[in-house]
Amino acid sequence: MRTDDMNSITSNTSMACMHSIANDGMTLRPTETGGRVMELFRDYADINLICVADDWNRPLGLIERQHYLSLMSSPYAYALYHKRPLTLMMDAQPLIVEANTPIPVFTHKVLSRDENSMHKGFIIVENGIYLGTATPFDLIRASYMHSTNMSKMLHEKTQILNDIFSEITTTTQSINQGAETLKHESDTLFVRNDMQNMNLVKSDDKIKILMESTEEKAEQIESSRVFIKNATQDIEASCGQINDTIEKFYEMSNISSDIGSVLEIMGDISFQIHILGVNASIEAAQAGDYGKGFSVVADEVRKLAAVTSNSLEKIKSLVNYSRTTIQNCVELMSTNSSSLTEITKKVDNISKLFNEFGIFAQTQKAEILDLYKLMSDVRDSTRTNTETVNKTNDICQILFSNVSDLTRLTAQI
Incomplete structure (x- = not known):
């Protein structure tokens, strides 16, 4: 205006x-x-x-x-x-x-x-x-009018200059206050940057420790994964051996069944021998004195049949016990095989989880490394901000000096 x-x-x-x-x-x-x-x-x-x-x-x-x-x-x-x-x-x-x-x-x-x-x-x-x-009179009159206009103009300019000087004074005061506020904010920002820098140093140390811990955990996870893998292989081998043993027990059970069949046949034979001995005793008794020798043989045959029958019963009992024991072992080993199979599956799942943990650990390590780089960038930015704040303080000092000079010159005018 x-x-x-x-x-x-x-x-x-x-x-x-x-x-x-x-x-x-x-x-x-x-x-x-x-x-x-x-x-x-x-x-x-x-x-x-x-x-x-x-x-x-x-x-x-x-x-x-x-x-x-x-x-x-x-x-x-x-x-x-x-x-x-x-x-x-x-x-x-x-x-x-x-x-x-x-x-x-x-x-x-x-x-x-x-x-x-x-x-x-x-x-x-x-x-x-x-x-x-x-005419010269016209020129004198025009000069007078010009001088009058010039005086009026100078008066108006003087008034405008006074208003401008007043505005300059007000603006100078505002600039001075703004510069003081800026300096105060710069000092506050400097303190905050200093604290932030200290926190960044602490965070930097913690990140380094976390990186070392992550690397150690990753190595432990890898060792555990290898151990679990070997254990899985051992369990799978044990399952194979158990399955082979079960097959052997099945063969033994079948053999026991065959032995039972043979024992039944032998029992029938023993019974037939006993019958034969009884018949021989009857025939020897009917023969009288001529059959006494044959009667002794018949008695021995009956005794042999009885002993054989008792032995066959004991063998049959033992065979049945063996069959039952073998069957129980087969069932128990089948259960153990199933359990080992489930354990193998769970161990395999655990191995997969450890693989995922390993991948996660590597990813976490990469993210921590990125975070470390980011913190480094923030630290550099903080250092730059500190330098900027110092430059701002210098500018504020120069601004204070210029405002003082401007105020002094305005007062002189």
């Missing part, structure tokens, strides 16, 4: 040029006579200057009323100039000025001339073409 006011005042002052004081005076051609000049001065009392111009309206000279009347007041002047060309009584070298010439510039030019020429009128042209005439 202040700049617009200054521009408005400057533009108003720049319009004070010579075209503003040009009077639309009379013009005559050089072929006119002195009598025509007399008629114009007589009929138009307010005309003091007549411009002599050619057919293109370019000034050739200037006739002033005072000079003309002074010339005509001499003896025989009327008879001498009345019918003669007016060029004899004009000023052939008048002062000519362009219309866009500033009034102060032309005033300085007029004052630079000799005193006898200062009272003469002058011609105002525009690009060499007649525009009007003016």
Whole structure:
């Protein structure tokens, strides 16, 4: 807003040029006579200057009323100039000025001339073409108006400058307060950056410890995975051996069944021998004394049959016990085989979990490494922020100094 006011005042002052004081005076051609000049001065009392111009309206000279009347007041002047060309009584070298010439510039030019020429009128042209005439009085009046306008302008400018200085003072105070606030915030940020840097160092140490622990855990997981893998292989081998043993027990059970069948046949044979012994005893008894020897043999046969039958019963009992025991062992080993199979599956699942743990540990290690790099970047950023804060404090000090100088200069103005 202040700049617009200054521009408005400057533009108003720049319009004070010579075209503003040009009077639309009379013009005559050089072929006119002195009598025509007399008629114009007589009929138009307010005309003091007549411009002599050619057919293109370019000034050739200037006739002033005072000079003309002074010339005509001499003896025989009327008879001498009345019918003669007016060029004899004009000023052939008048002062000519362009219309866009500033009034102060032309005033300085007029004052630079000799005193006898200062009272003469002058011609105002525009690009060499007649525009009007003016007298020194017109110039003095315009100069006075220009001086008045300049005084008014200077007064307004002074008022504007006072307002600007007031605004500068207010702005300087605001800048000073802002600089103090900025310095306070910079100091606070510096302290926070320092604390953050300390925390980053601690976090850095913790991350290093965590990385070492993660690597150690990864190695332990890998060792456990290898151990579980070997254990799984051992369990699978044991399952194979148990299955082979079960097959052997099945074969033994089948053999026991075969032995039982043989024992049943032998039992039948023993029973037949017993029957044969009984029949032999009966026959020996019927034979009397001739059959006594045969009776002894028959008794021995019956005893042998009885012993054989008892032995077969014991063997059969043992075989049945063996079959039952073998069957129980088969069932128990089948159960153990199933349990081992389930254990193998679970161990395999555990192995898969350890593999996943290993992958997770590697991923975690990579993430921790990325975090470590990120913390390094944050640490570098914190260091940069600290340097920036230091530079900001230096700038604040310079700003304080500049504001103080500006305040001092404003007070002097």
